[in-house]
Amino acid sequence: MTGPDHATRRAWAYLSRVAEPPHTELREFVEAEGPLEVARAVQSRRVPARYRAVLGATGARVDTDTSERDLETAARLGARLVTPDDDEWPGWQLWGLREGDTAARGGPPLALWVRGSRRLADEVRSAIAVVGARGATSYGEHVTGRLVGGIVDAGWTVVSGGAFGIDGTAHRAALGSGGSTVAVMACGIDLDYPASHAALFAAISREGLIVSEYAPGTTAARHRFLTRNRLVAALSSAVVVVEAGRRSGAANTAAWARKLDRPLGAVPGPVTSAMSVGCNRMIADELAVLVGDAQAVLSLAAPDGRGGPNHGAVRRTDALTGDRARVYEAIPARGTATIEELALGSAVDVDGVLSALAMLEVDGFVVHTGDGWALAGPND
Amino acid sequence: MTGPDHATRRAWAYLSRVAEPPHTELREFVEAEGPLEVARAVQSRRVPARYRAVLGATGARVDTDTSERDLETAARLGARLVTPDDDEWPGWQLWGLREGDTAARGGPPLALWVRGSRRLADEVRSAIAVVGARGATSYGEHVTGRLVGGIVDAGWTVVSGGAFGIDGTAHRAALGSGGSTVAVMACGIDLDYPASHAALFAAISREGLIVSEYAPGTTAARHRFLTRNRLVAALSSAVVVVEAGRRSGAANTAAWARKLDRPLGAVPGPVTSAMSVGCNRMIADELAVLVGDAQAVLSLAAPDGRGGPNHGAVRRTDALTGDRARVYEAIPARGTATIEELALGSAVDVDGVLSALAMLEVDGFVVHTGDGWALAGPND
Numbered sequence: 001m002t003g004p005d006h007a008t009r010r011a012w013a014y015l016s017r018v019a020e021p022p023h024t025e026l027r028e029f030v031e032a033e034g035p036l037e038v039a040r041a042v043q044s045r046r047v048p049a050r051y052r053a054v055l056g057a058t059g060a061r062v063d064t065d066t067s068e069r070d071l072e073t074a075a076r077l078g079a080r081l082v083t084p085d086d087d088e089w090p091g092w093q094l095w096g097l098r099e100g101d102t103a104a105r106g107g108p109p110l111a112l113w114v115r116g117s118r119r120l121a122d123e124v125r126s127a128i129a130v131v132g133a134r135g136a137t138s139y140g141e142h143v144t145g146r147l148v149g150g151i152v153d154a155g156w157t158v159v160s161g162g163a164f165g166i167d168g169t170a171h172r173a174a175l176g177s178g179g180s181t182v183a184v185m186a187c188g189i190d191l192d193y194p195a196s197h198a199a200l201f202a203a204i205s206r207e208g209l210i211v212s213e214y215a216p217g218t219t220a221a222r223h224r225f226l227t228r229n230r231l232v233a234a235l236s237s238a239v240v241v242v243e244a245g246r247r248s249g250a251a252n253t254a255a256w257a258r259k260l261d262r263p264l265g266a267v268p269g270p271v272t273s274a275m276s277v278g279c280n281r282m283i284a285d286e287l288a289v290l291v292g293d294a295q296a297v298l299s300l301a302a303p304d305g306r307g308g309p310n311h312g313a314v315r316r317t318d319a320l321t322g323d324r325a326r327v328y329e330a331i332p333a334r335g336t337a338t339i340e341e342l343a344l345g346s347a348v349d350v351d352g353v354l355s356a357l358a359m360l361e362v363d364g365f366v367v368h369t370g371d372g373w374a375l376a377g378p379n380d
Numbered sequence: 381m382t383g384p385d386h387a388t389r390r391a392w393a394y395l396s397r398v399a400e401p402p403h404t405e406l407r408e409f410v411e412a413e414g415p416l417e418v419a420r421a422v423q424s425r426r427v428p429a430r431y432r433a434v435l436g437a438t439g440a441r442v443d444t445d446t447s448e449r450d451l452e453t454a455a456r457l458g459a460r461l462v463t464p465d466d467d468e469w470p471g472w473q474l475w476g477l478r479e480g481d482t483a484a485r486g487g488p489p490l491a492l493w494v495r496g497s498r499r500l501a502d503e504v505r506s507a508i509a510v511v512g513a514r515g516a517t518s519y520g521e522h523v524t525g526r527l528v529g530g531i532v533d534a535g536w537t538v539v540s541g542g543a544f545g546i547d548g549t550a551h552r553a554a555l556g557s558g559g560s561t562v563a564v565m566a567c568g569i570d571l572d573y574p575a576s577h578a579a580l581f582a583a584i585s586r587e588g589l590i591v592s593e594y595a596p597g598t599t600a601a602r603h604r605f606l607t608r609n610r611l612v613a614a615l616s617s618a619v620v621v622v623e624a625g626r627r628s629g630a631a632n633t634a635a636w637a638r639k640l641d642r643p644l645g646a647v648p649g650p651v652t653s654a655m656s657v658g659c660n661r662m663i664a665d666e667l668a669v670l671v672g673d674a675q676a677v678l679s680l681a682a683p684d685g686r687g688g689p690n691h692g693a694v695r696r697t698d699a700l701t702g703d704r705a706r707v708y709e710a711i712p713a714r715g716t717a718t719i720e721e722l723a724l725g726s727a728v729d730v731d732g733v734l735s736a737l738a739m740l741e742v743d744g745f746v747v748h749t750g751d752g753w754a755l756a757g758p759n760d
Contacts, residue, residue: 281672
């Protein structure tokens, strides 16, 4: 595994806990100065004016450095801290979190704690979120099993939130179909929440991944479920809500899907069922597309058969807009290009090319080599 | 009751049976020449070249004049033949059948056999069709009862097809809620099809109306169900499908609703239910709006609270387009206008005004008086 050295990883681990994630200014500070520098700045309380919000956010935990212990806890569970500097960082999936009002509400995670042996970027390259009510009915659980079976058969990963009801059923159905599944947690990856899902989480960590932006030991809390939901949507090519009551957490995940331009499907149900009120309403309000079988879900995730497990590269470009898209397109498929060549090829001026490259690099789309700029390696 | 004299009504009755309805050329012939003239022409086989298709269509039944007996049969059942010359003719509801490819597929009925004491135009002024599968589930029947209760409470008439399943449940629920209901039949109004609905049809004829374009004694046949469905849609301000299987007749009524620009709603159901496949698909394909309660149905039928039982006049104008709309708008609310005044007021030339008035008169929108042209009477 390439990536940061141990001191740098300790800095990432320290920073992943020192402010309640996600924290926009802290992330931007790290992107600008690097984790070692920022960890030192936070600890010494010497922070540039533009990142001043970091001081308040880190005040309570600044002197509690449990980074070594957190990394040990993770290692003991077969877990690790994945950072934007690691090959397996899912940069393009998280790209949308930088834009619009999703950025204002936290943006991408600083880093992700990941439990399981598979590579995160691989697991979520072609992934579909299947979420829903904790108080699922037997109808919802039955439909979840059918949908997930088809999703797995088509080679997609099933992402969900590890909760009771639809979430747990989705994970179990994925494992039972021999597929891969990713649980995004609202607590540390060392905690089993809900506790009765301990065996399920153990199975997921063997056959898939457990992911959290919260440091080990962090307990689940209401605001963390809402924050977690944005990652469920971001890490997926489409989101399907199977059952949702009038005020379901699944509606929050659905809202994130819309903010992130992820296609959103909802399974209709009896208008007499309280657990279908949310889905039926999303369909009626044209916020979600009605989906009734796996084929409809797959069409949503990979329209016209584009994208998906056998066509992973398609959406990478789709996620880019404006100068970034044009500069990205100008980079040759093989070899490298200079700034000047990119300016010529993209019809973006040199300043614009530099600015676009900086952002493309941060998110792992491109790399700078001795000769110039190239597309990022196999991790796309 | 105003309307045709007995000889003329016998001619209408003869023509209602002599060709299988609907027959576009026969209707146009009658609109041009009047029923007495056309009945004579058909019987003598002397038909103008442009209506030549009428000869073939009437060949088999031309010499079987049962009109007197048919009118007696109707009278014995408390029924009658309603023609475009009668006050109670629902001219504007049937207007859409003249246009686009609905006209090519039969157009408006020549006349309608109506059983029951209420006035047809009054009953369908504010009406909503509730239709669905013959093999309805208890879910579908339950939801039908809920929807119809709310529709009736808001003062609307419930239109349906008198069939087993959703149709019958809709009629019964309307009667049970003290509301009005109209059954549009695919057989003569003297036949009970299905036979086990005889008591239901008797109740409908007391508290609502039974309507058919088929002469007494005409038996139900597959093509008549499809033809009947266009009247269910035309006579309603909106159509709601509660349950429909993969190949349901309700899908045909839904198709007519779309052709006629009637808002179409569908009730979602379990994706595991064969009886909800049709509804869920119509919603998924954005052919129908998802409706889950009576309020949603009423919003569909009377958007923004316009139209409906307390605002009956709104849609009359909405149904008109082009020159007809402009000429209609130019007619004063009280009193009359001359051709020249209408040309001035509508900015349509005199020929155009004459043409528009002819069509507006046929459909009962306007009347010609000694002084000029006026809006049609209270029947709007």
